[in-house]
Each structure stands twice: as C-alpha cells, then as structure tokens.
Amino acid sequence: MNAHDILNNPFLNKGTAFTLEERKELGLVGVLPPYVQTLEEQAAQTYAHFSKKTTNLEKRLFLMEIFNTNRTLFYYLFSQHIAEFNPIVYDPTVATTIENYSDLFVDTQYAGYLDINHPENIEATLKNAAGDRNIRLIVVTDAEAILGIGDWGTNGVDISVGKLMVYTGAAGIDPATVLPLVIDAGTNRKELLENPNYLGNRHERVRGDRYYDFIDQFVQTAERLFPKLYLHWEDFGRLNAANILNKYKDKIPTFNDDIQGTGIVTLGGIYGSLDISGEKLTDQIYLCFGGGTAGAGIASRVLSEMITEGLSEEEAYKRFFMVDKQGLLFDDMDDLTPEQRPFAKKRSDFANADKLTDLLEVVKTVKPTILVGTSTQPNTFTKEIVEAMCQNTERPIIFPLSNPTELAEASAKDLIEWSDGKAFVATGIPSDNVDYKGVSYQIGQANNALIYPGLGLGMLASEAKLLTDEMIGAAAHSLSGIVDSGKLGAPVLPPFAYVAEVSSKVAEAVAKKAQEQGLAQSKETDMAKAVSELKWYPKY
Numbered sequence: 001m002n003a004h005d006i007l008n009n010p011f012l013n014k015g016t017a018f019t020l021e022e023r024k025e026l027g028l029v030g031v032l033p034p035y036v037q038t039l040e041e042q043a044a045q046t047y048a049h050f051s052k053k054t055t056n057l058e059k060r061l062f063l064m065e066i067f068n069t070n071r072t073l074f075y076y077l078f079s080q081h082i083a084e085f086n087p088i089v090y091d092p093t094v095a096t097t098i099e100n101y102s103d104l105f106v107d108t109q110y111a112g113y114l115d116i117n118h119p120e121n122i123e124a125t126l127k128n129a130a131g132d133r134n135i136r137l138i139v140v141t142d143a144e145a146i147l148g149i150g151d152w153g154t155n156g157v158d159i160s161v162g163k164l165m166v167y168t169g170a171a172g173i174d175p176a177t178v179l180p181l182v183i184d185a186g187t188n189r190k191e192l193l194e195n196p197n198y199l200g201n202r203h204e205r206v207r208g209d210r211y212y213d214f215i216d217q218f219v220q221t222a223e224r225l226f227p228k229l230y231l232h233w234e235d236f237g238r239l240n241a242a243n244i245l246n247k248y249k250d251k252i253p254t255f256n257d258d259i260q261g262t263g264i265v266t267l268g269g270i271y272g273s274l275d276i277s278g279e280k281l282t283d284q285i286y287l288c289f290g291g292g293t294a295g296a297g298i299a300s301r302v303l304s305e306m307i308t309e310g311l312s313e314e315e316a317y318k319r320f321f322m323v324d325k326q327g328l329l330f331d332d333m334d335d336l337t338p339e340q341r342p343f344a345k346k347r348s349d350f351a352n353a354d355k356l357t358d359l360l361e362v363v364k365t366v367k368p369t370i371l372v373g374t375s376t377q378p379n380t381f382t383k384e385i386v387e388a389m390c391q392n393t394e395r396p397i398i399f400p401l402s403n404p405t406e407l408a409e410a411s412a413k414d415l416i417e418w419s420d421g422k423a424f425v426a427t428g429i430p431s432d433n434v435d436y437k438g439v440s441y442q443i444g445q446a447n448n449a450l451i452y453p454g455l456g457l458g459m460l461a462s463e464a465k466l467l468t469d470e471m472i473g474a475a476a477h478s479l480s481g482i483v484d485s486g487k488l489g490a491p492v493l494p495p496f497a498y499v500a501e502v503s504s505k506v507a508e509a510v511a512k513k514a515q516e517q518g519l520a521q522s523k524e525t526d527m528a529k530a531v532s533e534l535k536w537y538p539k540y
C-alpha cells in the first residue's frame with residue numbers, strides 16, 4: 001500500500017493525527033503537514049469549520065467529506081454532537097440529498113448498487129462492496145417509498161448510508177462491519193428518467209416474479225457470503241415491504257424498519273404518554289391516518305400489545321380504526337392491502353358511512369384517544385380535528401409522524417396550542433420545545449432512529465437467529481424510565497440526545513429476550529457484557 005492508498009481509505013486514514021512513528025512505518029513521511037494533531041484537536045477544528053456553513057445541505061456535504069476521508073474523526077464528532085448532527089446527517093436533510101443525489105454525486109461512500117437487470121452480478125456486487133470486511137449489518141432499500149417523498153430510484157442509496165451512520169453514531173456498531181445497499185429496480189419518477197445526470201436505470205420499476213426472484217437471490221447470496229448477517233429493509237413500497245418481511249422473518253435475522261421500528265418507537269411514545277396520564281392502554285381508541293407500510297405496522301404492534309395486556313383479538317380490533325385515501329376503511333372495499341384488511345369495518349355499522357371520507361367526521365364519529373399520522377399529507381391534522389380529539393379524552397395522544405418536515409400532518413407548536421397544552425405530542429422529525437402558557441413542552445421524536453440502532457446492537461451482540469415479536473415488545477418497553485415523566489411538559493419519549501443510553505437499554509432488552517427464547521447463538525452468555533463488548537468507539 002502506498003501513502004495515498006492509506007490516506008484515501010476512510011477506515012485507515014487518520015489524516016494529520018498519524019504520529020511521527022506511524023508516518024515512518026507506513027511510508028507517510030512528507031505527505032502530511034508536519035504538526036501532529038490529536039483526535040480532539042481535529043474534532044475541534046472540524047467542528048469550527050462545520051459551524052461556518054450556513055445551510056443544512058452545505059453542512060451535510062461538509063460532514064460527508066469528513067465521512068469519506070476519515071470514519072473515526074466523523075464518528076467522534078457525530079457522537080459528541082449527536083442531537084445537532086442527527087437532522088443533518090439523517091432526516092430531514094437526507095431527503096434533500098436523495099432528491100439531488102445524481103446531480104451532487106461525488107463519492108459512492110462504500111455503498112453497493114444492485115442492478116435488477118443483472119442478477120448474475122449480485123455476488124460480485126456484494127463481494128466488491130464489502131472488500132475484505134466482515135459484514136454483519138446490511139441496510140438495503142429499493143427506494144420506492146423513501147420517507148414520504150416517494151420513488152427515487154438509485155438516488156435512494158443515501159437512505160441506506162444515512163441509516164447506517166445513525167447505527168454507528170447512536171449504538172456504536174463498528175462501521176467496518178456495515179454495508180449500505182440499493183436495489184435499482186427502475187423508477188417511475190419521470191423527472192429522474194429525464195434528468196441527464198440521473199445515475200440509475202432508465203426504465204420503469206420491475207414488478208412481479210422478476211422482482212421477487214431478484215430479492216430472493218440477493219437474500220440467499222448475502223446470507224451465504226456473510227454468515228452472521230442482520231438484514232435491515234428500508235423504504236420499500238407498500239406493495240412489497242410487508243411481503244418481503246413476511247417471507248423472511250421466520251428464517252433469518254431480519255427487520256423492516258418502517259413496519260417494526262416505527263411500531264416500537266410509537267408504542268414507546270404511547271406508553272410514555274400513558275405513564276404521565278395514568279391511563280391504561282386497553283382503554284384507548286386508536287385511529288391510524290395513512291394505513292400504508294408504517295401506519296399498518298404501528299397499528300398491528302399496538303394491537304398486539306393490547307392483546308398481551310388482556311384483550312381478546314376481537315375486543316382489540318374493535319378499538320382500532322384506519323383511514324387511508326378512501327376514507328375510513330370498510331370491508332366492502334376491493335383495494336385494501338392485506339395489512340389493512342383486518343382493520344376494516346362494516347359499513348352498515350355507521351349511520352353516517354358516506355361522510356366518513358373526511359378525517360374530522362371520522363374523529364367525531366369513532367372518538368379516538370390516539371391519532372397517529374403516517375399519511376404523507378401535510379397539515380391534515382387541523383385545529384378542528386385537534387379540538388374534536390380533546391372532546392374524547394382529557395389528554396389525547398396525537399403523533400404526526402410523516403417525514404420530512406414539509407409532509408408532517410401538523411407541527412408540534414400548533415398541536416400544543418390548539419389542544420391548550422393537553423395533547424401528548426411526538427413528531428417524526430426533531431421539534432423544538434414549545435413554550436405555551438408558562439410551560440416549556442419538550443417534544444419527543446417518534447422516529448425509528450431512536451430504537452433501530454439499539455435493536456441492531458442487541459441482535460448482533462446476541463447473534464440472534466430471528467427477530468421475534470417478543471423481542472420487539474421488549475425493545476418498546478425498555479424505553480420507559482429514562483425521562484422524568486413527573487415534570488410538567490416532559491416529553492413522551494427520551495430526547496435524541498439520550499440515544500446512546502437508549503441504545504444500550506434497547507440492546508440489552510432485546511439480547512436478553514433472544515436468550516430467553518433460546519435464539520441467542522453468541523458464545524457469551526452474559527448479554528449485558530456481549531452488548532458492551534461489541535460496541536465500537538471512535539478513537540485512534
């Protein structure tokens with residue numbers, strides 16, 4: 001390896017922190033400025049440089065330069081400034097970089113690009129992208145439903161890169177063991193197909209057998225090449241996400257973030273609210289607005305929890321209502337997804353059925369105490385709807401979860417004001433505190449990023465064979481007790497600044513549950529130790 005092979009490798013490069021001895025040993029004499037910096041000095045200098053950038057996009061591009069050249073320095077900075085960097089590295093700014101990925105392209109960031117037209121290249125792609133690294137965690141997307149911004153083809157690779165950055169920043173997953181992937185199955189976005197800079201396949205999305213065969217070949221190959229793999233699916237479309245998860249979840253350690261991750265964090269937020277109000281989960285009425293991948297995933301997690309808490313399945317379903325594009329879902333509709341169908345109601349049970357295409361009318365009719373938005377439809381939780389929620393219960397739970405910022409069903413500030421401080425609010429993107437009538441309300445971020453890093457750490461540390469519903473339940477329960485819920489204006493979920501602590505708790509809870517269920521394959525039997533030993537720290 002010559003000097004520049006080392007300096008150009010972000011896993012090896014320490015830049016100006018290479019000591020004089022290392023410079024001699026590695027053939028770096030004279031190719032770096034003479035002063036040897038410490039990691040702390042590099043971080044202080046880089047942070048000062050970062051602070052001069054004015055827009056979030058510039059900030060992200062600058063941080064990606066650091067990421068591309070020196071992973072240790074990047075993660076040292078990220079862990080020092082986790083709450084500040086999170087919205088820049090990840091959601092919402094990642095949405096801007098995805099939309100502009102092909103136009104802004106400078107570096108592949110060690111990602112792998114799987115091409116639907118070349119299944120024969122799956123193995124080579126995985127091997128080439130992994131190099132000699134021992135891959136334990138893959139985040140893969142086909143970018144059909146990126147956040148709420150839809151189909152972005154090859155550009156969507158940035159969501160895999162971004163999710164993995166959070167895995168390491170939040171839970172200390174060794175960055176050398178991760179692999180971000182995109183499956184380019186085409187795109188239906190005309191604007192991309194017509195953009196001369198677009199770097200993906202220029203055809204419509206491939207569907208049906210050819211698509212599922214490709215997915216299957218990818219799974220088989222990845223499992224063969226990387227025997228201790230945990231496979232994370234991100235932002236697949238509503239047609240495919242649940243199908244893929246259902247096909248593999250009982251066979252390999254795998255996870256769909258939008259379905260399961262969002263389910264965990266939202267249930268955690270609901271429990272956080274009920275801890276404060278002193279109410280029981282089984283007394284709540286749940287309304288899902290936007291019953292897609294995330295909406296149906298969350299609803300089914302909360303439903304399972306009500307059953308665990310003692311309701312029969314039939315009693316539990318009675319407490320759930322789902323609104324999608326058609327309005328309140330009825331079982332006579334022929335365009336329901338398999339995930340929506342169990343939540344659909346009998347039209348004849350509603351005298352005003354024809355009016356139930358309107359969310360306000362639904363809220364007035366079914367009287368929910370919990371309203372969760374995953375609709376991608378901005379500003380749909382109106383003042384009237386919030387006031388109607390307040391008629392149903394003393395402290396309504398209202399979570400507008402659609403991302404990025406422009407797509408949120410409501411802002412935290414409006415929800416607090418319109419409910420006169422009564423609503424428990426958590427949002428998908430980070431929200432500032434809301435000061436209202438002398439109370440400062442801290443707004444929880446119900447984003448799967450709070451829990452998927454810890455869940456992954458627990459899966460990897462325990463070497464769990466599968467990710468079960470019980471392990472997912474354990475993850476949700478482990479979120480309580482971190483914030484002081486007795487304080488006026490307390491958030492219903494731990495603030496993102498606590499994500500390292502949250503990740504350790506979630507990881508231990510998941511690993512212990514895996515062990516209890518006989519699914520842990522790790523030689524280490526003390527799960528707390530397995531978790532803490534697996535953690536990677538950014539240092540030279």
Ligand SMILES: NC(=O)c1ccc[n+]([C@@H]2O[C@H](COP(=O)([O-])OP(=O)(O)OC[C@H]3O[C@@H](n4cnc5c(N)ncnc54)[C@H](O)[C@@H]3O)[C@@H](O)[C@H]2O)c1
Pocket residue numbers: 145146147148149235237238257258262265289290291292293294295323324325326373374375376377401402403404407427428429446447448449
């Ligand atoms: N906070 C989080 O952690 C988190 C996690 C996952 C998804 N999300 C957000 O949730 C949103 C949905 O994501 P998804 O992956 O489920 O997408 P999806 O496409 O699977 O689901 C969106 C659903 O909303 C429905 N919808 C569209 N217009 C509607 C309308 N006018 N009224 C009611 N429903 C309508 C669609 O038909 C679809 O069923 C996105 O904005 C995403 O960013 C947030």
Ligand SMILES: O=C(O)C[C@H](O)C(=O)O
Pocket residue numbers: 091146147148235257258402403428447448449
């Ligand atoms: O990526 C996020 O911010 C959360 C979630 O997975 C989403 O799709 O919106």
Ligand SMILES: [Mn+2]
Pocket residue numbers: 147234235257258
């Ligand atoms: Mn997602």
